[in-house]
Amino acid sequence: MTALVHTPLFGLLLTIGAYRFAVWLYQRSHRFPLxxxxxxxFLVAMIPVITMLTLLGISYREYMDQTRLLQFxxxxxxxxxxxxxxxxxxxxRAVGGQVLVAVVVGGSLAASIAVGLxxxxxxxxxxxxxxxxxxxxxxxxxxxxxxxxxxxxxxxxAVAITGIVGVxxxxxxxxxxxxxxxxxxxxxLGIVAHAIGTSRxxxxxxxxxxxxxxxxxxxxxxxxxxxxxxxPWVAELLTK
Numbered sequence: 001m002t003a004l005v006h007t008p009l010f011g012l013l014l015t016i017g018a019y020r021f022a023v024w025l026y027q028r029s030h031r032f033p034l035x036x037x038x039x040x041x042f043l044v045a046m047i048p049v050i051t052m053l054t055l056l057g058i059s060y061r062e063y064m065d066q067t068r069l070l071q072f073x074x075x076x077x078x079x080x081x082x083x084x085x086x087x088x089x090x091x092x093r094a095v096g097g098q099v100l101v102a103v104v105v106g107g108s109l110a111a112s113i114a115v116g117l118x119x120x121x122x123x124x125x126x127x128x129x130x131x132x133x134x135x136x137x138x139x140x141x142x143x144x145x146x147x148x149x150x151x152x153x154x155x156x157x158a159v160a161i162t163g164i165v166g167v168x169x170x171x172x173x174x175x176x177x178x179x180x181x182x183x184x185x186x187x188x189l190g191i192v193a194h195a196i197g198t199s200r201x202x203x204x205x206x207x208x209x210x211x212x213x214x215x216x217x218x219x220x221x222x223x224x225x226x227x228x229x230x231x232p233w234v235a236e237l238l239t240k
Contacts, residue, residue, distance in 0.1 A: 005056050011066025014052055018045040037168040042160070042196050060153060074139050074195075081198065081213035088210035091183065099187065099211075103218040106191035110135035110219075111227065114158075119238050126151055128238060132231065133223055134158040137194040140220040147228040149235070159194065166193025167200040182208035190215025 004010055022044035029036045053063055064071070085092065092099070114131040123131075129150030133141040138159050145155040170189055179185060182205045189197030190212035198216050202209035 005058065006062065008066045008069065011063055012069065014049060015045075015067055015070060018048040021045070021048070037171055040164065040167050040196075040200070042167075042199075043164050046160075071139075074137075078137060078139070078195065078216070081209075081216070084202075084206050084210040085213045088207050091207060092210070092214060095183065099214065100218070102187050103191060103215060103222055106187075106215075107135065107219045107222050110192060111223065115234070115238070125149060125235060125239060127154065128235070129231070130154040131158050132227055134162045135192060135194060136220040136223045137216060140224050144224050144227055148231045160196075163193045163196030166197045170197070170200065183211045186211030186213075187215045191219050194219070 019041060022039075022041035025044055026036070026039050026041050029039045049063075052058075053060075058066075111132050111134070114134050115128050118128050118131050126149055129148035130145055130152075131154075132148050132150070133144040133155060136144070136159070138156055141155050141159050142152055145152055166189065170185070170193070173179075173188075174185060179188075185204050186198075186201045186208035189201045189208075193200070194216055198209060198212040201212035
């Protein structure tokens with residue numbers, strides 16, 4: 001039994017089992033709209049995974065090695081989001097310029113606010129570098145953080161927390177601001193909450209999911225291209 005715990009099979013079964021349970025719980029919570037955002041599968045699935053890893057003494061690095069296959073499929077899964085985007089291509093073309101402006105402004109603000117708050121709280125340089133790519137999907141963030149001098153596990157955690165908070169707060173914000181346009185909902189979730197937000201956007205409609213997928217990809221591309229180029233200047237400015 002001990003030998004099985006330290007094999008990739010255990011990590012895969014634990015992750016998939018925890019996620020399926022979380023999805024089941026989330027689907028049953030539709031009768032309680034006020035608490036449903038708190039039961040998002042990504043948030044709930046972490047609880048049994050973290051509990052089991054702690055009880056069994058499995059390190060984060062070992063768990064990451066066990067689930068390397070799932071990490072590999074993050075890339076193809078992101079690419080697959082192009083299909084609903086293709087189906088909504090006519091609607092996307094109609095507002096292409098606005099989408100680009102929203103991505104540039106939103107992506108810049110997401111990184112600037114996180115880094116600015118951390119700097120204000122006297123966070124060290126490696127923490128600042130870890131928080132800068134927090135609003136882009138994990139595979140891209142882990143590559144960008146290598147160029148900003150950040151810590152990969154911290155960056156992955158920041159990405160996860162960003163997505164969770166985004167999907168929890170989005171329905172409240174949309175309701176308060178009376179936002180009903182699925183294009184705006186999708187763009188907002190894609191820019192702010194990356195892949196986790198995109199999964200939530202598809203619950204609104206396919207159009208919201210398509211715009212969120214577009215925002216997810218463009219924000220990741222913009223951040224991956226711009227952040228490494230300006231980071232040396234930003235880091236020097238913040239450390240003065």
